[in-house]
Structures are given as structure tokens and as C-alpha cells.
Amino acid sequence: MRRKDPEYPAALEAAVDILRGRARQGRTITxxxxxxxLEAQGFDxxxxxxxIMTYLLEDVCLHHNQDGRAPMLSAIVVNKASGEPSDQFSSLARSLPFSRPADWSWRDEQQRVFAECREG
Structure with a gap:
């Protein structure tokens, strides 16, 4: 799959729903x-x-968050072995429009995601 593919917007919506569901439970996902x-929902x-996972997770973070101020939803997606997001996530967090500060940590971002999803 590519960003230009007709099914990409549906895959993005599915990813957002999956991640919000996990975040409401206060749980990460690998x-x-x-x-x-996503494969179980037909996006194989x-x-x-x-x-494409890299681009999908970037777009998940931008979903209804074009100014980058809201918590980055993909902060809860982690590597199975390390339990941490990829280095690409930290790079994304420091880029526009997110521009997280020098003292920012992915753990803080995860907690923001969990808190926002429990409230909303």
C-alpha cells in the first residue's frame, strides 16, 4: 500500500480507531x-x-492535529523487544508541526495520549 492508494484513507481511519481504543485502556501496542x-480489518x-507503516503513523499523528499541539497518538506504538517507540518517532516529534522541546520524552507523550483518550 502507498499513501496515494484509494484504500489508504480507510487504513488511516482504522489505525486511528485501533490506537484510540488501546489508549482508552491505557495500553501500548506493538x-x-x-x-x-489492520490485516484483520482487510488491510493486508x-x-x-x-x-508504509512509517507514513501511516506520521499521518495518525497529524489526524485532526494539523498544528501538532495535540498528543501524538502513535506514541503508544512500541517495539516488542524494547517497549519503546522507534527512533523515527522521536525524529517526527522534533520536526514541524510537532516541534517538541529538548526536555520532551516519549514517555510523557504516551501519558498525554492516555489522558486525552480517557477524557474524550
Whole structure:
């Protein structure tokens, strides 16, 4: 799958729904689990590493968050072995429009995501 593909917007909405559901529970999700859940919903061309997953998670963070001020939803997506988001997530957080400060941490971002999803 590519961003230009007609099914991409539906895959993005599905990813947002999956992640919000996990965040309401205060739980993280691995890249592999997200890929498997998307596959179960019919999006079978989103492998857990690199490629389209990277772009999908960037777009998840921008979903209804064009100014980057809201918590970055993909902060709860973690590597199975390390329990941490990928280095690409930290790079994204420091780029526009997110521009997280020098003292920012992905753990703080996860807590913001959990808090916002429980409230909303």
C-alpha cells in the first residue's frame, strides 16, 4: 500500500480507531500487533516495519492535529523487544508541526495520549 492508494484513507481511519481504543485502556501496542489488527480489518499490505507503516503513523499523528499541539497518538506504538517507540518517532516529534522541546520524552507523550483518550 502507498499513501496515494484509494484504500489508504480507510487504513488511516482504522489505525486511528485501533490506537484510540488501546489508549482508552491505557495500553501500548506493538508495531506487529497494529499490523495484524489492520490485516484483520482487510488491510493486508501494511507490514510492521518501515515502508508504509512509517507514513501511516506520521499521518495518525497529524489526524485532526494539523498544528501538532495535540498528543501524538502513535506514541503508544512500541517495539516488542524494547517497549519503546522507534527512533523515527522521536525524529517526527522534533520536526514541524510537532516541534517538541529538548526536555520532551516519549514517555510523557504516551501519558498525554492516555489522558486525552480517557477524557474524550
Amino acid at each position: 508495531y506487529g500487533e497494529l499490523s495484524a489488527e 499490505s501494511i507490514p510492521p516495519h518501515r515502508g
